[in-house]
Amino acid sequence: MRLFFLEMKRILSSRITQVLMALAILLSAVLAWLPVTYCYSTYTNAQGQEVTLTGLESVAFEKNLQVAAAGEVAPEKVKAAVEHYQACLRSYGVTESYDLPPGVYEREIMPVSPLLHGVKEAFADPETGMAPSIMEIDPDRLDSWYEICEQRIASLMAMEQPGSQAAQKTAMDMYRSVPKPFQVWPGMNTASLDYQNMLGFLMLLFCVVLAAPSFAAGYQSGADDIFRSTRYGRKQLAIVRIGASMCLSSLWFLGCSVVYLVTANSLFGWECVQTSLQMMYSIVSLPGWSIGQLQVFFAGAATLSVLASVSLTMFVSARCRSALSALAVSLLLCLLPTVAVMTMPGQLSTWLATLLPAGGTGIQASFLYAVTDFQFLTAGELAIWTPWAMLAAWVLEIPLFAWLAIRAYDRHQPG
Incomplete structure (x- = not known):
């Protein structure tokens, strides 16, 4: 445990870590506020003049009108x-x-x-x-x-x-199990969830940037030769570094998600989270969740996606010989689900966006968009709704890539 806390201290004492953490907290609040600024309403007053309302005034006006x-x-x-x-x-x-x-x-x-x-x-x-x-x-x-x-x-x-x-x-079975009648509480719009997804993508990049040099920087500087000569310098060090990075990433991501959700829901009104998913997205959306449940599910799913991406990044770092190459490959893997959705046909893009670790918070491919879509992974008589497949993939990928990273670091030969 002492090594674990020392590793956490090493990461947290880094200037880049402190800057990114402060930036992430600030972005969490700013991105929660931005959807409100796009709210826009007009009405004609008793004198026949057109009045324009924006921001919180627009939100309050429409909520009062639609009570x-x-x-x-x-x-x-x-x-x-x-x-x-x-x-x-x-x-x-x-x-x-x-x-x-x-x-x-x-x-x-x-x-x-x-x-x-x-x-x-x-x-x-x-x-x-x-x-x-x-x-x-x-x-x-x-x-x-x-x-x-x-x-x-x-x-x-x-x-x-x-x-x-x-x-x-x-x-059909999923839709029949959706609670009915639906609920609608005016005020919030889909932009709030889109910005939560954007925050998740930015946090994914931040976590990958911090994790990428974990092993490769030691190879590049030669410090790894010293670490390997110590008592706990091989498998134990790898386990500690991976555990510290994943612990920090999950706590950091969840903390920023809490800041975002508290800010956004306070601005739009907490009653809005009771709205049925079907009343904000498609009327035939499959999950029987409210908007508040979707917010929480997305935060949890995106955390798993980030952890799977960090685990993969640690494996890449253990295989690369320079911090720059580890960072470049890791960022490319973060963008790959979005590229796949934009350029590849049909089921191939669906499979890649579902199975790749970064598919949970992408710009074009994410858990949020999978929930509001009607895509299934099919193989013969088997059909799995893509959000469930995503969760299963990330749960398997987290320990798999962590094990591969430990194995790669333990077998690394200085050269």
């Missing part, structure tokens, strides 16, 4: 919202809400807009996926709102996974 829509999303509330929308547009002789006179949308439609989320999507054509306008929807059909949503997930999965009955069945 009647908050709570359970009962079928009768969705039906009433659609009927109100249709009656409003007919009274002005238009077919689209953007054709309404100034101020009408904010006064008439915005109060019920949370309940209209996903209505067009649920009635999309099962063959083409094209959604109708709300004016084309028969409100009486909304008495069976949740049955219509189940029909939509069936048709969507038939389009997304046409060659896998197992994936279609798994998706």
Whole structure:
């Protein structure tokens, strides 16, 4: 344990560690605040003047306007919202809400807009996926709102996974277990979760930057020759260094996640975390989580992704002979899931983004985006939802790459 604490002290006493840790805490608060600055609302006052609200004023304005829509999303509330929308547009002789006179949308439609989320999507054509306008929807059909949503997930999965009955069945089973009726608490938007993902990616890079020189720097400077001549200079030192890096990375990541979530949820309002995932993303999203649960699940999953990436970085460091080459290879591996999603076709990109350690917090590929998507890894009659496959991969990769790093360091031959 003494070696472990000495290693932790060595890492924490480094100037680069102190700078990155301070920067990470600052970024956690700044990134939590940024989505609020993009909130924008306009309304026409009693004098006929257009008033523009931004930031927290906009959030408060919309939450106050939509207070009647908050709570359970009962079928009768969705039906009433659609009927109100249709009656409003007919009274002005238009077919689209953007054709309404100034101020009408904010006064008439915005109060019920949370309940209209996903209505067009649920009635999309099962063959083409094209959604109708709300004016084309028969409100009486909304008495069976949740049955219509189940029909939509069936048709969507038939389009997304046409060659896998197992994936279609798994998706249907998952959706049937989602708690209903849904909950909606206006205020928060998807940008808050996108920025949480961005924070995770930046933290991943920071942790990799700190871990990359762990072994390679000693090879390069020659200090490793001295370490190897000591009593605990081979396997024991490798275990201590890997354990210290992973412990610091996990505590650091979770600490920044707490700062982010406390700041973001305090700004938007803690009641917003009760909103069902389906009421912020697709109406037929598969997991039965609230937004608050998604935030926590993502923080935990991203921590595993970071630990798997740090473990892989330690293996790379044990194999490279210079700190620069170890850092370059490690950063390339961090970017590889995003590159794979952008450049590789179909299932190949899905498999790579799922199995690579850095796939949990990428810009284009991440646990967050996998949760809100409908991708499955399929092999014959086997179908695994990609977020579960990601978690399983990282749990296996953490000890695997750690063991490979210990083995590589123990067998390293100075040269």
